[in-house]
Amino acid sequence: SPDHCHSSNDRQKPSASMSSKPIKLTYFDIPGRGEPLRLAMWIGDMKFEDERIEFKDWPALKPKTCWGSLPMLTLPSGEEFAQTRTLGRFVGKKTGLYPEDPVAAMRVDEILDTVEDLQSATNSAGQGLEKKEKEKKRKEAMESGKPAKILKKLDCYSKKHGKPGYMVGDKITLADLFVFSYTGFVISSGFFDGVPTDALNDYPSLLAVRKTVDSHPAVS
Template sequence: MPPLHSVQALKHSDQLTSAETFGMAPLKLHYFEMPGRAEVARLCLTIGNVPHEEVLYEFKTWPEHKAKMPFGQIPVLELPDGKMLAQSGAIDRYTAKLAGLYPEDPLQAALADQAVFHLADTWDLYAPTFRMSPEEKVTARQELLAGKVGEKLQQLAKLLESSGEYVAGDKLSYGDIAIFAGLSNLVSGFLDGVPTNMMDQYPVLKAFRNKIASLPAIKAYYEKRGEGYRAAFKPDSA
């Protein structure tokens, strides 16, 4: 990927051609280059061939742009009329609906949401560690993995074992994409103290992550954009 300037727009030309299908100009997803909280929306937009662009920010220059965002944070999805949609949960659901990845059946939608909320609870356990010193971070994250985070991951594994092919039925939903992105982020090296081979301890989660990573559209995405943290988003090596 080319070096970032303070703000860089990435255009998805193959998706822009489908603008007529959606009857709108490309959406603009504002975030950093890293996967983080925008990866689910990126994948939904890509899988659904929803016309979009990315506006990428560098951490060092991000403070210059904060005031332009509704809540002073990103990700933010800029709509064709210029309105700005904030909060990753809202963005993920909106992009999933545009992409046909949010179930129409109320119960199936709730099952997808259930998985997403559980994963969010898991990641929230790490939030206090970001304010710690480097040494404290490693110790705290290892303790979490052996305790509360480990419990959450075991619960997720049980959920997947009882869900069938996908978390919301027999079709791929944004819930599956969120689990894939969350688990891949977890072992990407982004969290010091969390082993990159951690999935070996959770064979059900490892198998599910690899299944979603191997779907043609997702696999193709990371073949084009699989450097840095995103190397962990690729299918496991045979």
């Protein structure tokens, strides 16, 4: 029978001193999908190795990783884990940024999945079109398409389920960090051609959440 498996941990063997090693986060030297994880560990005061890979080095490293994707979290044991929200939830549990109450946790999870939808809906808008036409479609999408609908829902959600400045409840959670990072990436990073940089101005509750994160002492 076929065996597709190869050792994924060749890159880093557990060693005698492993218990003293911190968790390692591996990502590129950009905010992107690494940012909400770094924010959680900075805000949660969790010691970690902040490994930043150059884009040019990734093709050689990729086949040596378990999942072939970044961000990646490596435990002191050498075990590797992937998937942004999966890692976020683990870090959130360790830092108190992910609620223990299952209903509150479900609220946070809902937001994590929804900001991912925001990014993929923005990315899809105008896909395959020439630059000018794509930028036009993207702009329209941000004004009245699926991304706009998602932003409205998130804004509303914050009003309903969070105190001002928070997505859920009355203190900072993973949900705020993901909203901060994903709205920043989608709207003001310049990565998505055609998205107006003022696209968040109609969503005051989301702006308040951004401010909560941005003005946290561990961040600013």
